[in-house]
Amino acid sequence: MTRAAHGVLIAVPETAWAKGGAAIREAVTAASELRGFLEQRFPGARIELVAPEPGRPVTKAAVLDAFAAAHPAPGDLFVVLFFGHGLPADSAHPYQSWALTTEELTDVDLAGLLRQLPPDVDTVVISTCCYGRGFYYVGPRSPETGAWTRPLRMPSLRQLSRAFAMGVQDVVDAPMVCISAAGSGEAGDGIVLRAVAGQLLAEIQAAAEEGISYRDLDERFRRRRAAGHEFHVDARPADRLDQAVLATEVLPCARDGRAAGGAGR
Amino acid sequence: MTLQRHMFVNYDDETITIEIKAYETVDIYKLEPEGSTTETLVDTQEVPQNEQCVIFELHIPAGMIYGLGVYSTPEYTNPDTAHLTILTMSGKDPWPQPPPPPPPYDRTGYATRCASFLSGLGGERELQQAPDPGPSVELAAGTR
Numbered sequence: 001m002t003r004a005a006h007g008v009l010i011a012v013p014e015t016a017w018a019k020g021g022a023a024i025r026e027a028v029t030a031a032s033e034l035r036g037f038l039e040q041r042f043p044g045a046r047i048e049l050v051a052p053e054p055g056r057p058v059t060k061a062a063v064l065d066a067f068a069a070a071h072p073a074p075g076d077l078f079v080v081l082f083f084g085h086g087l088p089a090d091s092a093h094p095y096q097s098w099a100l101t102t103e104e105l106t107d108v109d110l111a112g113l114l115r116q117l118p119p120d121v122d123t124v125v126i127s128t129c130c131y132g133r134g135f136y137y138v139g140p141r142s143p144e145t146g147a148w149t150r151p152l153r154m155p156s157l158r159q160l161s162r163a164f165a166m167g168v169q170d171v172v173d174a175p176m177v178c179i180s181a182a183g184s185g186e187a188g189d190g191i192v193l194r195a196v197a198g199q200l201l202a203e204i205q206a207a208a209e210e211g212i213s214y215r216d217l218d219e220r221f222r223r224r225r226a227a228g229h230e231f232h233v234d235a236r237p238a239d240r241l242d243q244a245v246l247a248t249e250v251l252p253c254a255r256d257g258r259a260a261g262g263a264g265r
Numbered sequence: 266m267t268l269q270r271h272m273f274v275n276y277d278d279e280t281i282t283i284e285i286k287a288y289e290t291v292d293i294y295k296l297e298p299e300g301s302t303t304e305t306l307v308d309t310q311e312v313p314q315n316e317q318c319v320i321f322e323l324h325i326p327a328g329m330i331y332g333l334g335v336y337s338t339p340e341y342t343n344p345d346t347a348h349l350t351i352l353t354m355s356g357k358d359p360w361p362q363p364p365p366p367p368p369p370y371d372r373t374g375y376a377t378r379c380a381s382f383l384s385g386l387g388g389e390r391e392l393q394q395a396p397d398p399g400p401s402v403e404l405a406a407g408t409r
Contacts, residue, residue, distance in 0.1 A: 019357050085387055193383055195294055226309065
């Protein structure tokens, strides 16, 4: 039996954060095609497409509304896509962000949203932007050790109080499969060329139809990485890498949801 | 590691070949003269296993613009400075004023097309006064 699928697909072709105002004209089309693919693969799928319309920019409130409208249940697939420009973390901003029209959605924001889902929701985040892998490694953290990679400037009291209120460690450990289009930002400059962005979605869809695992998809990516053309697959817990890409079957429940299989980092 | 972008503009009416020594796998892109697609990936040159670099010939057809992105500076010498213009830029820095378009390229939209060539999907915080976007998921936790 095909399981239920939900999605929040965010496409932001133009943003105030882009250097020179470079537009990603194909962003909305690519997100729409992914929606069509998911709706065909998962009949009855409920997919929210958050994209600009004349006079209506992509705001953070619109994105949060889309998340609030999604109600995935345990065992359901929940796909989150961002297709647009990414913003790097730095010492003053210890979080990477998806650039909305004039605002941003941070990696901490996303991790917190995912932590609010019921246990055992099968979350797949597709981060198609520069620094996109940072949405798996929240903030400027080392992929190897999980440690902060550089000293942070003293955060403001407001930032500290918010971080304490949320529990930063919990946020960092949000379970997900993250398919990203670039490095995390701390290992390099994390730039991905616009020319290959659409290719990531095409390859994910092809992998789903072939029935290969996330691990095999990552291996496929690993074999032909080039500057500006780096795709990655990460999973927490790590054993999710052995599941089929966008599998249609209901997955077995983990013993205690978020903790199943360890941290997997 | 900073991404470098190299653009090769052939003004000749014949193909120009340039030998390139690269220290990493290199994707070669073509700037399309027209149409909705700005650029196309036309070739990939991989460094063979147990080798430190790859040496290959890049053939740039008459009147075409090719380019590549790398982390390590490649080595090459312009074989025909009269007809081949080479531009190099770092990271997300915009290309300088583009050279005049070779004949196949439509002047309409050429500057925009050139500016988009090998562009990245990254934004810049310093372009505007960044707001404090600290964690704000409490909005989605039931207060909306």
